Amino acid sequence: MQECVVADGVVSATPDERALWTAIVVPEGVKERLRNHSLLAMRVRPQVPFTVTALHGLCTLYGPPGTGKTTLARGLPAQLAPFVPGRQVRRIEINPHGLMSAEHGQSQQRVSELLAEYVPVLAGDDPAVVILDEVESMAVARSEASLAANPADVHRATDAVLSALDHNARQHPNLFFVATSNFTTALDGAFLSRSDAAILVPLPGPDAVQQILENTLVSLAESFPGLRELALSPGLAAVAAHAAGLDGRRVRKLVFEALSLRLETVLDPAELTMHDLAAAAAAAEQDLAAQKENAHAAV
Amino acid sequence: MLRYRTIAAAPVRSASATWQVITGLVTDTIATAAALSRSEAEQAMSVAAPAGRMLVAGGHLDRHPLTLIAGQVHCEITTTSGTAALTAEENLNPVPGVASAETFTIYLPSPDPLGAVVSAAVAGHARLSGATPPAEPQATASSAPLIDLAALRKEVTGR
Numbered sequence: 366m367q368e369c370v371v372a373d374g375v376v377s378a379t380p381d382e383r384a385l386w387t388a389i390v391v392p393e394g395v396k397e398r399l400r401n402h403s404l405l406a407m408r409v410r411p412q413v414p415f416t417v418t419a420l421h422g423l424c425t426l427y428g429p430p431g432t433g434k435t436t437l438a439r440g441l442p443a444q445l446a447p448f449v450p451g452r453q454v455r456r457i458e459i460n461p462h463g464l465m466s467a468e469h470g471q472s473q474q475r476v477s478e479l480l481a482e483y484v485p486v487l488a489g490d491d492p493a494v495v496i497l498d499e500v501e502s503m504a505v506a507r508s509e510a511s512l513a514a515n516p517a518d519v520h521r522a523t524d525a526v527l528s529a530l531d532h533n534a535r536q537h538p539n540l541f542f543v544a545t546s547n548f549t550t551a552l553d554g555a556f557l558s559r560s561d562a563a564i565l566v567p568l569p570g571p572d573a574v575q576q577i578l579e580n581t582l583v584s585l586a587e588s589f590p591g592l593r594e595l596a597l598s599p600g601l602a603a604v605a606a607h608a609a610g611l612d613g614r615r616v617r618k619l620v621f622e623a624l625s626l627r628l629e630t631v632l633d634p635a636e637l638t639m640h641d642l643a644a645a646a647a648a649a650e651q652d653l654a655a656q657k658e659n660a661h662a663a664v
Numbered sequence: 665m666l667r668y669r670t671i672a673a674a675p676v677r678s679a680s681a682t683w684q685v686i687t688g689l690v691t692d693t694i695a696t697a698a699a700l701s702r703s704e705a706e707q708a709m710s711v712a713a714p715a716g717r718m719l720v721a722g723g724h725l726d727r728h729p730l731t732l733i734a735g736q737v738h739c740e741i742t743t744t745s746g747t748a749a750l751t752a753e754e755n756l757n758p759v760p761g762v763a764s765a766e767t768f769t770i771y772l773p774s775p776d777p778l779g780a781v782v783s784a785a786v787a788g789h790a791r792l793s794g795a796t797p798p799a800e801p802q803a804t805a806s807s808a809p810l811i812d813l814a815a816l817r818k819e820v821t822g823r
Contacts (some may be wrong), residue, residue: 404816446813448819450808486665538810
């Protein structure tokens, strides 16, 4: 089981941990919903029976790749830490891909053992955030998965996930699961129904793109101070307009794409100009249009 | 922490082989505890073996579990027989949660007509018991609050 737990540790509200949360630029409501749902679950579930609340202590973050779902989930414990008695929250990260086994019956058993037995032991009595990244690999939509194409194990593994969530909902109110997925249609309906909230993490709009560019440049300016002026330039809005439609990860990389356009900026990143950024944004815009065209043609 | 394990008995295994599998599960689990000894668990299961084989052969473990209590873990081990045994999915991995246990007891069920046999077995080792296992502590009912309401109130009023 240990190999399926990719990280397990205690988190407090240190600047490094808080930075995970602030680095992700999403509408503020997304972060508030996630934080408030987790606080509410830990506030109410120990006191009120499951039969009343139907709260499973599960939140699903869904949306396009690169929008910061996993980073938000990782940043959540530091957001909760100031509000728990010990000021520390355990963070447990699960790799669902590691649970699926080619051996008949093993996937179900591994899922059950990990989620219903091993994770509660790891957490003990501490408040804990358990991250199920790319959960679609273990909670496959049974209605979509044909028995001809998918081994019965896939169906059984989904059953095991649901059973484990039900078990933990009643027995372990200190556990709060955050599942992330790029494909909600691939997720089992019963899994989504167990989510206390399914929160869309959208692609960044133009303002958010500008903010991501600005944050990236400001952070880089700590090492290359000449970039500070560029970071605060009003011309960044025009670059952001061209980059609209990119995910947050690609927006960050856009700065480095721009730096790679000239050997001078590789030597000294402070030499980066608005023209470089605009060129990189235009190229990214073209790539995006081509990708959309290809996807359209494929359909 | 209440845990369950089901072991396939006849016709998949003989009573003796089934008891061996149960013994392996119990001793592997106890071996994960730093403060406990595998050999002590093996000795206990060896002393219990004559009664254990009868409990399996008579199908009693299908209905009345053998219970291993180690630290916070209450693990109920049952068997399944007949057609169900053919398709049973077993989990023979050590039961998690025993690592910090400092003591353990193996509770054997005492169904009629094996009461005397079980009593004789449990008298042979201090880690065996023929009594009804204590109820699992209800962790959630009396657990401490997870949220510091004063800190949360401060955050709300400080906005």
